[in-house]
Amino acid sequence: MARTPLRSDLIEEITTRVLDGRLAAGARVNEVHLARELGVSRTPLREALIGLADRGLLVSAPGRGFLVSPFDPDEARRLYPLVAELEALALRWTSPLELAGLPDALDAVAGEMAAALERGDDLSEVDERWHALLLSRCPNPHLLRLIGQTKPLLKRYESCYFGGAARAGESIGEHRRIAAALRDGDLPAASAVLVRNWVKALAYLGKDER
Amino acid sequence: MARTPLRSDLIEEITTRVLDGRLAAGARVNEVHLARELGVSRTPLREALIGLADRGLLVSAPGRGFLVSPFDPDEARRLYPLVAELEALALRWTSPLELAGLPDALDAVAGEMAAALERGDDLSEVDERWHALLLSRCPNPHLLRLIGQTKPLLKRYESCYFGGAARAGESIGEHRRIAAALRDGDLPAASAVLVRNWVKALAYLGKDER
DNA sequence: TAGGTCCTTTCTGTATGCAATACTGCGAAC
DNA sequence: GTTCGCAGTATTGCATACAGAAAGGACCTA
Numbered sequence A, B: 001m002a003r004t005p006l007r008s009d010l011i012e013e014i015t016t017r018v019l020d021g022r023l024a025a026g027a028r029v030n031e032v033h034l035a036r037e038l039g040v041s042r043t044p045l046r047e048a049l050i051g052l053a054d055r056g057l058l059v060s061a062p063g064r065g066f067l068v069s070p071f072d073p074d075e076a077r078r079l080y081p082l083v084a085e086l087e088a089l090a091l092r093w094t095s096p097l098e099l100a101g102l103p104d105a106l107d108a109v110a111g112e113m114a115a116a117l118e119r120g121d122d123l124s125e126v127d128e129r130w131h132a133l134l135l136s137r138c139p140n141p142h143l144l145r146l147i148g149q150t151k152p153l154l155k156r157y158e159s160c161y162f163g164g165a166a167r168a169g170e171s172i173g174e175h176r177r178i179a180a181a182l183r184d185g186d187l188p189a190a191s192a193v194l195v196r197n198w199v200k201a202l203a204y205l206g207k208d209e210r
Numbered sequence C: 001t002a003g004g005t006c007c008t009t010t011c012t013g014t015a016t017g018c019a020a021t022a023c024t025g026c027g028a029a030c
Numbered sequence D: 001g002t003t004c005g006c007a008g009t010a011t012t013g014c015a016t017a018c019a020g021a022a023a024g025g026a027c028c029t030a
Helices: A006-019 A031-038 A043-057 A075-092 A096-100 A103-119 A124-135 A141-161 A165-183 A187-208 B007-020 B030-037 B040-056 B072-093 B096-100 B103-117 B122-134 B141-158 B163-184 B187-208
Strands: A060-061 A064-070 B060-061 B065-068
Touching: A006 A031, A006 A043, A006 A075, A031 A043, A031 B040, A043 A060, A043 A064, A043 A141, A043 B040, A075 A124, A075 A141, A075 A187, A075 B141, A096 A165, A096 B030, A103 A124, A103 A165, A124 A141, A124 A165, A124 B187, A141 B040, A165 A187, B007 B030, B007 B040, B007 B141, B030 B040, B040 B060, B040 B065, B072 B122, B072 B141, B096 B122, B103 B122, B103 B163, B122 B141, B122 B163, B163 B187
Parallel strands: none
Antiparallel strands: A060 A064, B060 B065
């Protein structure tokens, strides 16, 4: 029923390949090779590449095709605060009534996160779900679109983030505090912790940089 | 020297056609007709359409091509505050030293605006230059990209805005006050006026809506 | 007359083809 | 040893071709 264009799947697939490094940062993308590897023709592949370039994960070099945008610690320093501000804005624009319905579900996901941490699982998927839930009531689709476009860029730098279990535990605590603030109807507090959560993540990232 | 892909020109051309109504809001885009009309093949045209859909000016209906996104007053009510916040953020993230160098140039452009208003010219182009100059020192390219992607959406609703000469004069005054605040190094004031400038524009827009 | 089915036409989504430009390697000149 | 030039190859950017889905309409049925 929900027919999805090939380019959407390709965007997803290519994104994961960039994130896990199979498409190395800074490397040129060979359309013919990649198309053959993915089993599609160049046309939908190019459409996907263009979409990814619009989002900033690739850069287009006219006459020379596409490059995976180079890995740049400074970029992380710009992306984290940006996502922080955007999420905080989304929170501010969500009606308090809608927000009041969220804390229980948020804490449930935070619980999942704690469990995943116990098991030594990857937290990023659960973390993503938590944030998606937090923003799910924001009535501004354009803002959500911008956030959705920006977050994948950030995930490239996230690997180091959840590396430290200490930081992960701390982060879960922050998540719970945000939910608690929402329960109290204290939006400024929730927003402040949210921004701090992102900024701290960046700080840890900086430490692990070599 | 600066070779530009065909799709970039097409994005520009199609954007203006949407803005001036030659491509009506809500209408389906016929790729074959439009390609013939623009004198290009469907391939780069589709690439442009996909880019525009990513930005929200078009929407993609899988299996049915692309539609010009429908005209929706509510959308304007969401876009104006969004651009306002994004620009204010860009301002906050620009170094005060850089900002200190701007007011003279800003006032010069504001002067051009006043002159254009006298002559009864269209102000939007000059206004655009003023805002571009204001943000030109912001060191966060991703934020600037988001702003650049969002503003064209807004322009669809802007026509009514500059309709009133009274509001135009008021807006020019606000621009000068922002420059003055920057001269004083009073960033919060500049930011506040900037946001108010956008919000007021929206208020006028609401009035002219029928 | 309202509704449904089948057929035709149109259009999109994807694949392939082609020309022009950019890269690579090697040899020669300085 | 380095730089320049040139030929051959590879690759992009755009155009065209094809298959399958969607829209539209005529005809049939109730």
